[in-house]
Amino acid sequence: MPLPTSKPVADSHDDGISPVEQPVKALRNRFFRVLAASTLVITMIYGLQRLSRSGLPNFFRPSCWKGIHGSAPLLPTHFTLPSGDKIPSVALGSWRSGPGEVGRAVQTALKAGYRHIDTAWAYKNEAEIGEALKASNIPRNEVWLTSKLWNTFHAPEDVEPALDESLARLGTDYLDLYLIHWPVAQNKDGTLNKELTENNYPTWQKLEELVAKGKIRNIGVSNFNIRRFEKLTSNSLKIQPAVNQVELNFWNPQPELVKWAKEKGILLEAYSPLGSQNRVKDSLDVPEVKEISQVLGITPAQVLISWQVQRGAVVLPKSVTPSRIVENLLITKIPDRLFNTLEAVATSHKPERSVDPSKKWGVDIFE
Ligand SMILES: NC(=O)c1ccc[n+]([C@@H]2O[C@H](COP(=O)([O-])OP(=O)(O)OC[C@H]3O[C@@H](n4cnc5c(N)ncnc54)[C@H](OP(=O)(O)O)[C@@H]3O)[C@@H](O)[C@H]2O)c1
Structure with missing residues (x-):
């Protein structure tokens, strides 16, 4: 065997x-x-x-793979200011984010990856934002905080106390960016201060001092048209305005301002990018926006937000809805042909502003 x-x-x-x-x-x-x-x-x-492309949950959408924290093709996640500071290109807006909802919105945003919050003294929500930031345990220097000086505090002696109030409410000892909210100075009774409205230089000088004191890292303006901006910068400024925060959306795309800002090296921040609360539905229903969203497999809101970053602006979508907060951070580069189509259709109709308190305040703000 x-x-x-x-x-x-x-x-x-x-x-x-x-x-x-x-x-x-x-x-x-x-x-x-x-x-x-x-x-x-x-x-x-x-x-x-x-x-x-036919309706899977957001996670599976290409936008998530190409989004702000994803892989190529990418839009800038930050822009660099003259100070050298890097400002995140998408912020959580907070105008009309009310008590009881703004803190939760900030917490959701920080968890989703936002590192830039836009607020203002006038929004009356700085304290709740400050609490949410503290609760997040994210180090202060990892979150970009912008606030704004209200119209009734333009007199030089009022600027520092107004800033101190914002700092105390936000629970911080410095702001990354502080803006003159409107080129409109009002007296304490709400009447127009014509002199300080036409000449913002005394207010600006005070802001420059506060940068030197270390209470603000960058200063800028908001709602300034080209004439008002150039009038301010015709003074011998120690610090040039780093940004101009303005309304930029499908209904008010301001192509001349975008071109001018690019030429001058001034960063624009796009507020009301979805058309503010009254025109959001109209914005999301624009046929070209819907078409691009289908081609790219992203949502119409993501198209509009991405478009502004691709135009070279920081963008400030506001939401208190968790799913939208997450959605709005995922930006995607729009291919040139589609980008040019959107730019052409947005700039070929009569511009319409969503935010313009000119009549209420008795001054032609945008002239
Ligand atoms: N400097 C200034 O003078 C100035 C003026 C205006 C605004 N801003 C800043 O810019 C920020 C944004 O502007 P904004 O608040 O006027 O308008 P916006 O961001 O264009 O629109 C906000 C509206 O869109 C809704 N929304 C958000 N994301 C959405 C999505 N993915 N799908 C559908 N709806 C969505 C929000 O609803 P929900 O919240 O219910 O989700 C809210 O009603 C402000 O919050 C503020 O920080 C500055």
Whole structure:
């Protein structure tokens, strides 16, 4: 009886292939295995992409893969200011984010990855924002905080106390950016201070002092048209305005201001990017916006937000709805052809502002 052997039952000669042909066969088998695996992977990716364009949850949408924290093609996550500070390109807006909801919105935003919050003394929500920031335990220097000087505090002696109030409410000892909210100075009774409205330089000088004191890192303006901006900067400023926060959206795209700002190296911040509360639905229903959203597999709001960053502006969408807060952070580069289509259609109708208190305040703010 033959002894048991540890040798494999079938050896290399059993299939009739000579030892010389053996490596060729192994190589061929490996080639076909790799080919089959690659075909499977490509089919799966193609299938997922097709599915994602027909209504899968956001996570599967290409925007999440290409978004602010994803892979190429990317839009800038930050812009660099003259001070060298890097300002995140998407912020959580907070105008009309009321008590009881703004803190939760900030917490949701920080968890989603926002590191830029836009508020103002006039929004009356700085204290709740400050509490949410504290509760997040995110180090202060990792979150960009912008607030704004209200119209009734333009007199030089009122600027520092107003800033101190914002700082105390926000629970911080400095702001990353402080803006003159409107080029409109009002007296304490709400009447127009014509002199300080036409000449913002005394207010600006006070802001420069507060930068030197370390209470503000960057200063800028908001709602300044080109004339008002150039009038302010015709003074011998120690610090140039780093940004101009203005209304930029489909209904009021301001192409001349965008071009001028680019030429002068002034960063614009796009407020009311979705058309503010009254025109959001109209904005999201624009046929070209919907079409781009379908082609790219992103939402109409993401198209409008991405568009402003691609135009070179920081963008400040406001939401208190958790799913929208997450959605609004995921920006995607719009291919040139589609970007140009959107730019053309937005700039070919009569501009309409969503925010203009000119009549209420008795001054033609935008002239
Ligand atoms: N410097 C200034 O004078 C000035 C003036 C205006 C605004 N701002 C700043 O800019 C920020 C944004 O402007 P804004 O608040 O006027 O308007 P906005 O961001 O254009 O629109 C906000 C509205 O859009 C809704 N929304 C947000 N994301 C959405 C989405 N993905 N899908 C559908 N609806 C969505 C919000 O609803 P929910 O909140 O219910 O989700 C809210 O009603 C302000 O909050 C403020 O920080 C500054």
